[in-house]
Amino acid sequence: MEPHSQLPSSLSVDDNNVRMECYLRNSESVNHVFLNCDLASLIWGSLERQLNLVLVPVDDILLKLQGWWVHSSGNSALAALTRLLPTIVCWELWKARNKACFKDVVTTSTGLLHQITLQLHAVGHAFPFRCTSTGGATLRGQGLVPFLVYPRHRTIALSWSCPARPYVKLNIDGSSLGNPSDSGGGGLVRDDSGCFLCGFSSYYGWQTNMHAEASALLEGIQLCLSQGYGHVLVELDSLTLLNVVQGRSKCLWRIFPIVSAIQAKLERGVFRLQHCYRELNAAADALAKHASNMRTSSEYHAPTYLPDILGILQLDREHFPYIRTTRWISFSSP
Template identity: 25%
Template sequence: MERNGSYSVRSGYHWLHNTECRRRNPRPSSSMAIDPRLWKQIWKADVPPKIRNFLWRALRNCLATSANLHKKKIARTPMCPLCNDHPKTTEHILLLCPWVEPVWFGCSLNLRINRQAVTSFGQWLGNVIENGRTPQERSRCLTVIAYFCWQIWKDRCKAVLEHISPSPARTTHAAAIAINEFLGSLDHGRHQTEHPTLSNDNQHHLWNPPASPFVKVNVDASWNPNSKRVGIGILIRNTHGDFIKGSSIPSVANSAIEAEAQACLEGCKLAAEMGYRQVTFESDCKEIISPLKGPLSNGRWEIYPILSIVRDVLNCFQTYVWTWIPRTANQAADHLAMLATSRMSPEVWVNRPPSSLMHILNKDGLPCPPRSA
């Protein structure tokens, strides 16, 4: 019947059609079987729109899997072309294919896939995200899972189309780098678009810990144009925000940009000496970050020799990321650089920062580490 209570051919047709659909497919669709709260979390997730759309298609079972293509008589077989043991469903592609399991275990969430417990991708995703987490933890967890699903899909397609074996380690590293770069740009964008009526304290941009298994190295330089003296500050913190090591190094330079290049070089050397393999480097100097993320020829000629050495040192790392941050997020390294301008020799702090750095670490919103003796 129509809304006004009268019968029409159209209303009769829709009633018959819906009755037949329920008879043929009594099970609810994947979208209806998913908790509405999960849908809200996905559409609010801190990921690019293309990854949100990918998750939506995965939850709706709309991916171009062999199983789906076989049903439409497009693919000859529903079997997975990589393992040839199971149908290539959404769950198999993202969770159950043998090469995918070490990818999930290697991510920052250290997930172990229980094959017997996986009934659908939506059910698995909802269980992992909830699992007694706070709202902030659920948001971070969803970001990690979304990026890893996206990277698994891309690397799997590449393996099938180019006939190469997928690499769990390569997939894990690529996803971790993408997460670090996106969250960094997202936080900086939020800082730049804050409401102008907010107080200065609320506008203060906080330092953000890196995703596991990365450590973060912040570098900065202070330069005196009269004396040509340079102070270099380096600060290393882990994924929990713990202070690992800091250094103040006095030097000399002919320009401010040269001083910043020296700071990047010293930061790379310190991370390499400590044996780190996955590192995120942060600096508030765009003129340094740009050539380090692309061709060195994009940078200024006077710093080319220093950046060439930086590139050589970077070969020591398995994975590294260069990120620009605003000065307000780099105050800890800036403080150590200022300390170096009054020093005659380098000074190093391990695990315990100098007492003058404590208030800055507190402003970053992290637990205050013990003071140095």
């Protein structure tokens, strides 16, 4: 998909003969260079008409930038353009000013718009613009963006799997109601047939999600060691915490003592840590949410367990499929 090689005829200004000569005949100021000179006025006006932006006339460049950026919320192609274009316009106006002052080279409005479009295309190839509304295709047709990416959704079926002997499986999860807020952690251990062995639901007080996840992992490992389980497959749905514990990411100082304790206890047995999707961690999630909501802590041993997870345990043992929706993107044709 190649960017548009020619500036579309629709992307133009009313007077193609406006040049940067104004810099040589007027007293120079920031507002004059970037906003009030004939060339700058035509460029801003042309782009605002292209994007259908209705802005209050101002005489200060900072107010002009603010007027554009109030339209920049969201992840649509239009929002991305209103974030990018003011910076690119000012940069190209500054380059045109320097060419006029130091090289005696004049810049036409059409030439300046062409340079702005080329800059947008370079950004668009590195960070593609997303099409989230019908207006995105219009922007591509006008030549302001080289192409668009269209979000698509795909569904996959997942099922919880039993560990292979001699391993037991520990699923853990953390919960913080407001990040930070009341937090809790939950975990449960199951054998190679999916039968519940033991578990916990613990309240951790006012903490963040990451703190709750790390605390739950530490408590789950301690539970396995206290019950004499020497081979443990640990599943958690926090890829960030997994990378921290395994040394692939830096550790936040707030949870450094917890992570250090986790790493020390992992050396006391055969532990395999792996990431799992959130859909496959429903039982641990229910235990964690119970603790953070009820502000209580409990430990469970077979055959007793929290009634809230009875249905989840049965579904997991029968390898009932959980449906996960994933997002991917496809590119528009040039």
